[in-house]
Amino acid sequence: MADFQYPALYSFPPFFTRQPNATTWSTQQSAWSALILAYCERHRLFKFSVGHELFTNTELSRRLPTPAAIEVMEAMVKQGKAEWIGPEKQEILVYWKTPRDWANAVYDWIDTTGQKGGVLTLYEIAWGQLTASTEFHGLDETVLRRALDVLVERGVAKIFGSGDELGVKFF
Amino acid sequence: MHKPAGLSLLLRDSRSSASFQSHGSRLRSSQSSTLQTQLSVFQSLLLQFSKTHAKDIRSHPEFRTEFARMCQALGVDPLASTGSKKGSSLWAEMLGEEVGGWYFGVAVRVVEVCRATRGENGGLISVAEVTARLNSAKGQGEMVTEDDVLRAVGSLKPLGEGFRTLELGRLMMIRSVPKELGGDQRVVMEAIQVLGFVTHSMLLDNLRWDEARVKTVIDDLLSDSLVWVDEQAQETEYWTPAFISKT
Structure with a gap:
């Protein structure tokens, strides 16, 4: 996974200082957000914390300070590209694909494999053998839950059970 | 021999220069055609x-x-x-x-x-x-x-x-x-091009500008988004992405 292509800005020392100019900061913030999304997608990460090594460039001995990192993550949350995990605001769920995208992927798979009317556990969807070749195999549980919520809202799925034994019925 | 009087010299000069001129323009027009x-x-x-x-x-x-x-x-x-x-x-x-x-x-x-x-x-x-x-x-x-x-x-x-x-x-x-680059802005941008970045003291020492002039030009460049700050260096450095080149 070493072949991740860092943007040119990543070797630019000021990229790791919060820029005082509002216009520049907004550009810098979007560049960070794009970098985090691309990095997580490349490494299939669903969670990303404020202490992640991506914020540190050891070659340059530079580190984006935590308050700035939190600001970047906050902006991602506002744009629907992430969601805070817990009120401490230290970690986000990263939506390099949105819950809606995942919902579509799951539902397409249900549809094309003729499983409408069937019941699956959340574990089967994320880790079952049947989904081994799908893009949502290995999907983070919380993200999967958000995706299924989308389908429930659309009236094409129903979640029942509790705790570890959650099941979904698709229509 | 006496030198020709002032006026006639002027006259003769202008006469001969007129003929030179007309000859010149004839040459020019034939050449240009x-x-x-x-x-x-x-x-x-x-x-x-x-x-x-x-x-x-x-x-x-x-x-x-x-x-x-x-x-x-x-x-x-x-x-x-x-x-x-x-x-x-x-x-x-x-x-x-x-x-x-x-x-x-x-x-x-x-x-x-x-x-x-x-x-x-x-x-x-x-x-x-x-x-x-x-x-x-x-x-x-x-x-x-x-x-x-x-x-x-x-x-x-x-x-x-x-x-x-x-x-x-x-x-x-x-x-x-x-928007035009001001004279001082230009100088600083050129310095960044050569050195990669500049600091206040680099500008003070090399350009012999006073503190106020350095501060003004840096602030202007910052507010025009032309330079970025790196606060994690020993002395605050100013860089510009205008010269980032992917190799």
Whole structure:
């Protein structure tokens, strides 16, 4: 996974200082957000914390300070590209694909494999053998839950059970 | 012998210089009509040439550069014909669609790059960087040279002052906002180009500016988004992404 292509800005020392100019900061913030999304997608990460090594460039001995990192993550949350995990605001769920995208992927798979009317556990969807070749195999549980919520809202799925034994019925 | 009196000297001088002048202008006009003939022969040959090689001109960057240089030397601007209406020269019909149109396509892509990076570099980017970005974008037409980019920006001139090229230090830059760089700003940007970054004390020591002048120019550059701050160095450093070049 070493072949991740860092943007040119990543070797630019000021990229790791919060820029005082509002216009520049907004550009810098979007560049960070794009970098985090691309990095997580490349490494299939669903969670990303404020202490992640991506914020540190050891070659340059530079580190984006935590308050700035939190600001970047906050902006991602506002744009629907992430969601805070817990009120401490230290970690986000990263939506390099949105819950809606995942919902579509799951539902397409249900549809094309003729499983409408069937019941699956959340574990089967994320880790079952049947989904081994799908893009949502290995999907983070919380993200999967958000995706299924989308389908429930659309009236094409129903979640029942509790705790570890959650099941979904698709229509 | 007496020298001729002042007035008559003036008179004689002006008489002889008048005759020299008329002789000179006769020579000039005969020479210029010969040159005119030669030039139009060249131009028609060039037109012939461009008809035969339109495809090569578009697809080979070096060939194109040479062709453009030839055009320029002969006072033919293949780009000037692009926007012109009917009734203009054969050039307009021939090159307007072939070569001029090609440059216009490049210009559109240059504008896109400038727009996309404006937030980052405050609307100042090196021609080299733009060229590198155009060539790294996949599936976007033929390879372009820095020369093509410069010409393409030139073709945008009729659209106003929004896009200009300017020389900064040893680099050609594209300025995509209608704002001049001040004298001090220029000096600092050139220093950054050479040194990679500057600090307050570097400017104080090397330029012998006083503290207030240094602070003013840095603040101006910051507020125009032309420079970025690095606060994690020993002394605060000022960098500019205008010279970031992916290698």
